[in-house]
Amino acid sequence: MNDPYDIRVLQPESISLSRGAGGVMQGVVDGKPYSELIVFRTFPFLYTTQYLSIRDAKGEELGIVADLEELDAESRDVLRQELRFRYFLPRVTRVDSVKQKTDLWIWELQTDLGPTRLAMRNLHDHMQFPGGSRIILTDLTGKRCEIQDWKKLDGHSRKQLNDVI
Amino acid sequence: MPTFEKLPEEIRQFVGSEPLLGVRADLLHDGQFGDQWLTVTESDVSVWLPDGSRVLRLTVETIDDARAVGGIGGGTLIADTQDGPVVILRYTASLASVFNYAAKLIGALAKGEERPAASKNDFPRLCPKCANPLPEDSQSCPICKNNKKVILRMLGYAKPYKPQMIGAAALLILTTLVELIPPYLTKVLLDDVLQPKTMGSTLLWVVVGLAVTSVVLSAMQTVRGLIGVWVGSRLMGDLRKDIYSSLMRLSLAFFDRRQTSQFIGRVNSDSEAMRQFMTDGIIWVAGESLRVVAIFAIMFNLDWRLTMLALLPVPVMIVVSMTVWPMIGRRWYQQWRSIFRLNVLVGDSLQGIRVVKAFGREGTEMGRYEDANREVVRHNIRIEGMWQGLFPLFSFVAGIGTLLIWYYGGWSVLRGEITIGVLMALITYLGMLLGPLQWVSQMINWASHALAAADRVFEIMDTPSEVPDSANPVPVGRVRGEVRFRNITYGYEKHHPVLKNVSLDVAAGEMIGLVGHSGAGKSTFINLICRFYDPDEGIITIDGTDLRTIAQTDLRSQIGVVLQETFLFDGTIAENIAYSKPDATPLEIMRAAKIANAHDFIVRLPDGYDTRVGERGHRLSGGEKQRVSIARAIIHDPRILILDEATASVDTETERQIQEAIARLVKGRTTFAIAHRLSTLRNADRLVVLDHGRIAEIGTHEELLAQEGVYFKLVEAQKELSKIKGVEG
Ligand SMILES: Nc1ncnc2c1ncn2[C@@H]1O[C@H](COP(=O)(O)OP(=O)(O)OP(=O)(O)O)[C@@H](O)[C@H]1O
Numbered sequence: 023m024n025d026p027y028d029i030r031v032l033q034p035e036s037i038s039l040s041r042g043a044g045g046v047m048q049g050v051v052d053g054k055p056y057s058e059l060i061v062f063r064t065f066p067f068l069y070t071t072q073y074l075s076i077r078d079a080k081g082e083e084l085g086i087v088a089d090l091e092e093l094d095a096e097s098r099d100v101l102r103q104e105l106r107f108r109y110f111l112p113r114v115t116r117v118d119s120v121k122q123k124t125d126l127w128i129w130e131l132q133t134d135l136g137p138t139r140l141a142m143r144n145l146h147d148h149m150q151f152p153g154g155s156r157i158i159l160t161d162l163t164g165k166r167c168e169i170q171d172w173k174k175l176d177g178h179s180r181k182q183l184n185d186v187i
Numbered sequence: 188m189p190t191f192e193k194l195p196e197e198i199r200q201f202v203g204s205e206p207l208l209g210v211r212a213d214l215l216h217d218g219q220f221g222d223q224w225l226t227v228t229e230s231d232v233s234v235w236l237p238d239g240s241r242v243l244r245l246t247v248e249t250i251d252d253a254r255a256v257g258g259i260g261g262g263t264l265i266a267d268t269q270d271g272p273v274v275i276l277r278y279t280a281s282l283a284s285v286f287n288y289a290a291k292l293i294g295a296l297a298k299g300e301e302r303p304a305a306s307k308n309d310f311p312r313l314c315p316k317c318a319n320p321l322p323e324d325s326q327s328c329p330i331c332k333n334n335k336k337v338i339l340r341m342l343g344y345a346k347p348y349k350p351q352m353i354g355a356a357a358l359l360i361l362t363t364l365v366e367l368i369p370p371y372l373t374k375v376l377l378d379d380v381l382q383p384k385t386m387g388s389t390l391l392w393v394v395v396g397l398a399v400t401s402v403v404l405s406a407m408q409t410v411r412g413l414i415g416v417w418v419g420s421r422l423m424g425d426l427r428k429d430i431y432s433s434l435m436r437l438s439l440a441f442f443d444r445r446q447t448s449q450f451i452g453r454v455n456s457d458s459e460a461m462r463q464f465m466t467d468g469i470i471w472v473a474g475e476s477l478r479v480v481a482i483f484a485i486m487f488n489l490d491w492r493l494t495m496l497a498l499l500p501v502p503v504m505i506v507v508s509m510t511v512w513p514m515i516g517r518r519w520y521q522q523w524r525s526i527f528r529l530n531v532l533v534g535d536s537l538q539g540i541r542v543v544k545a546f547g548r549e550g551t552e553m554g555r556y557e558d559a560n561r562e563v564v565r566h567n568i569r570i571e572g573m574w575q576g577l578f579p580l581f582s583f584v585a586g587i588g589t590l591l592i593w594y595y596g597g598w599s600v601l602r603g604e605i606t607i608g609v610l611m612a613l614i615t616y617l618g619m620l621l622g623p624l625q626w627v628s629q630m631i632n633w634a635s636h637a638l639a640a641a642d643r644v645f646e647i648m649d650t651p652s653e654v655p656d657s658a659n660p661v662p663v664g665r666v667r668g669e670v671r672f673r674n675i676t677y678g679y680e681k682h683h684p685v686l687k688n689v690s691l692d693v694a695a696g697e698m699i700g701l702v703g704h705s706g707a708g709k710s711t712f713i714n715l716i717c718r719f720y721d722p723d724e725g726i727i728t729i730d731g732t733d734l735r736t737i738a739q740t741d742l743r744s745q746i747g748v749v750l751q752e753t754f755l756f757d758g759t760i761a762e763n764i765a766y767s768k769p770d771a772t773p774l775e776i777m778r779a780a781k782i783a784n785a786h787d788f789i790v791r792l793p794d795g796y797d798t799r800v801g802e803r804g805h806r807l808s809g810g811e812k813q814r815v816s817i818a819r820a821i822i823h824d825p826r827i828l829i830l831d832e833a834t835a836s837v838d839t840e841t842e843r844q845i846q847e848a849i850a851r852l853v854k855g856r857t858t859f860a861i862a863h864r865l866s867t868l869r870n871a872d873r874l875v876v877l878d879h880g881r882i883a884e885i886g887t888h889e890e891l892l893a894q895e896g897v898y899f900k901l902v903e904a905q906k907e908l909s910k911i912k913g914v915e916g
């Protein structure tokens with residue numbers, strides 16, 4: 023039997039995920055079907071597609087998926103999409119401009135989910151550097167965007183960023 | 188129909204009957220940014236694209252319930268239908284409150300319940316510019332509006348020192364004018380004395396004149412300097428005081444989101460930058476502008492054509508200044524942020540120095556410091572280096588003007604159009620004129636530094652408290668202590684409620700025991716009674732008066748709290764106990780300590796009640812600190828007593844003694860006690876069991892045991908545990 027005091031790692035063959043008719047993630051874990059499953063990132067900053075906690079609709083943990091890549095193709099796509107939905111963190115592909123208007127810093131960004139705009143009162147409370155060249159931007163309303171590696175952005179973006187980081 | 192954005196006509200025409208709700212979502216079905224509209228009518232729930240095409244339609248009959256599932260940075264509105272859950276739409280965090288309401292509405296329709304009324308908070312009016320919620324009944328956004336007049340506001344601090352400032356200004360005008368005399372005297376000396384080689388007596392007078400001006404100059408500069416120092420120090424004191432009192436005024440929520448150690452440096456360094464600008468900066472600018480104007484006048488009088496020539500480089504300097512200004516401002520901010528990170532780091536690791544040592548991580552901490560330090564060095568070089576580059580550039584450009592005068596002026600002298608004296612005077616004046624212009628770069632530096640500092644300072648001052656005192660507080664006098672929670676929902680992060688729809692009536696004088704799992708929301712519950720935070724929904728009343736209408740000082744003077752994290756201030760034990768009642772007599776202090784079972788151990792300390800605790804001095808054990816804070820909570824004879832794990836760190840025997848003493852004290856007082864050790868709560872009139880933010884059970888110990896619910900399980904678990912340990916629970 024499973025040790026309730028240990029982390030359960032789900033073997034890739036014991037989990038299969040699909041998208042239900044209503045658009046909700048569902049699946050079979052250890053042979054048991056669930057009509058709704060929720061995924062949590064355990065390390066949302068460090069490991070975005072690893073160590074994913076799979077939970078039932080009530081929030082009870084069924085187990086941890088060690089690496090999304092190990093799953094079968096359908097489960098992988100469904101899970102990856104679900105992560106995108108649950109962790110709404112657009113990835114910045116280009117920084118159009120960073121401007122300081124009177125007392126607001128306005129960021130015009132292109133992200134993988136479309137263009138957006140962030141407004142910050144200052145930079146020191148709204149930019150996080152979780153390590154490496156990653157930057158997490160949080161705006162006044164709590165909306166967040168992520169720059170995965172600012173050194174890899176194009177020249178224009180880097181120039182915009184140069185004076186703020 | 189409640190809306191906060193108007194439903195587009197394209198969609199409206201298809202909806203049919205008047206919709207109950209029509210709101211915009213900011214994400215498409217595939218999670219991309221984009222607009223979709225949700226309409227809810229009596230019969231169906233639909234999602235539309237802005238062009239009027241329908242993406243989804245659910246009839247109300249097929250829906251069992253609806254819920255808004257919060258993700259991170261966004262959420263999903265889900266309908267539970269007979270065929271399983273269906274995603275209605277997705278949205279980003281900014282719209283979460285709207286869809287929380289939508290879920291409630293759809294749920295109520297589906298279940299045929301009474302429809303919830305939309306409250307103002309469900310439909311935030313957002314500022315069009317910064318997309319921040321606007322305050323109720325106000326059109327201007329508090330975040331966007333101010334700060335335009337940072338400089339004016341900063342100067343407001345100089346107002347109380349008007350006479351001194353005027354004095355300094357007058358002296359400034361005088362010194363400026365006096366400074367202009369020597370070159371003129373030199374001219375006289377050259378043209379009228381040295382060249383004609385006559386009038387030896389005039390030579391003496393001219394030299395005496397030069398001597399007098401320099402004596403007067405020195406005297407006036409000294410006086411001005413002294414005034415500057417005096418006003419400056421005062422100004423700085425005022426600024427620091429204001430920043431600090433703004434910090435004290437801010438609500439806990441502000442500090443929850445920030446590392447507190449950052450403010451230590453901010454209070455001092457930011458006020459210093461502002462002071463420097465206001466005293467040195469302003470006086471300097473005023474003085475130099477005046478001087479520039481005066482010199483212009485004189486130079487024009489001496490020879491206007493040469494003057495024009497000499498000024499050719501000036502526009503270049505102005506253009507350069509204008510372009511570098513914003514850059515310097517940003518670099519100052521970068522530099523500030525790197526220092527700020529360094530300060531936070533130092534503050535954190537020193538506060539946790541015991542943990543650092545306990546795990547032997549000094550090396551790691553040094554490494555972290557090293558990294559942050561390197562950043563500071565890098566930014567320092569960047570900004571200082573830029574400045575060092577700019578300064579010679581300015582001197583060079585300014586020097587061109589002088590060269591031009593030497594050349595063309597020299598020709599004029601040779602041709603006999605002007606005298607040597609005029610040429611020398613022009614060159615001296617030009618030097619005096621270009622001097623300040625070269626320093627424009629320094630001024631830019633100062634000003635941008637000060638403006639950035641002022642920005643941050645005013646940001647703190649302008650942040651509204653999240654628990655504002657009402658304008659006309661209701662005087663409550665001495666309360667009886669009847670506390671009532673009405674449908675309270677609260678979350679530290681707005682859309683992640685920690686307490687959900689909690690209602691509780693507590694009679695005056697009742698003792699309530701709060702139990703529940705760790706993280707169930709017990710401390711949050713009492714935080715709301717103390718009004719450290721305001722509930723997101725529902726109201727809390729004391730003696731029937733809304734908590735929000737009671738002045739906070741009034742409220743807190745009736746509440747005694749022992750918080751879960753014991754904190755003692757740097758000061759003596761007596762001062763700590765008397766914190767809430769500074770005029771307490773020694774006897775009162777001892778009485779309170781006695782009740783808290785602290786008297787004996789305190790007296791046995793070599794310094795007794797005068798023992799210093801906190802940062803410096805004698806350190807108390809965990810249980811001793813708790814007992815001191817219990818004494819602090821009861822000394823001002825509060826009507827409502829709150830004990831959050833107040834006796835968790837003391838042994839059972841001491842706890843029993845404290846309990847007995849408190850039991851006597853508690854009579855007639857409303858008491859909220861939180862404890863994991865359930866035996867602590869044996870005196871409670873009623874126990875309230877919190878489970879995941881909801882009240883699961885209410886009743887006496889016996890009643891709850893009989894119910895065999897959550898409480899029963901907790902008790903069983905503890906019995907189990909004490910059996911293992913072989914002690915009574
Ligand atoms: N200042 C805060 N900011 C954000 N979240 C908080 C804050 N304080 C508490 N929480 C969260 O609120 C929830 C309830 O916390 P609370 O302190 O009320 O629990 P509790 O019942 O007192 O637990 P314990 O018995 O461990 O003291 C927890 O999930 C916690 O993470």
Ligand SMILES: [Mg+2]
Nearest residue numbers: 709710711751
């Ligand atoms: Mg607690």
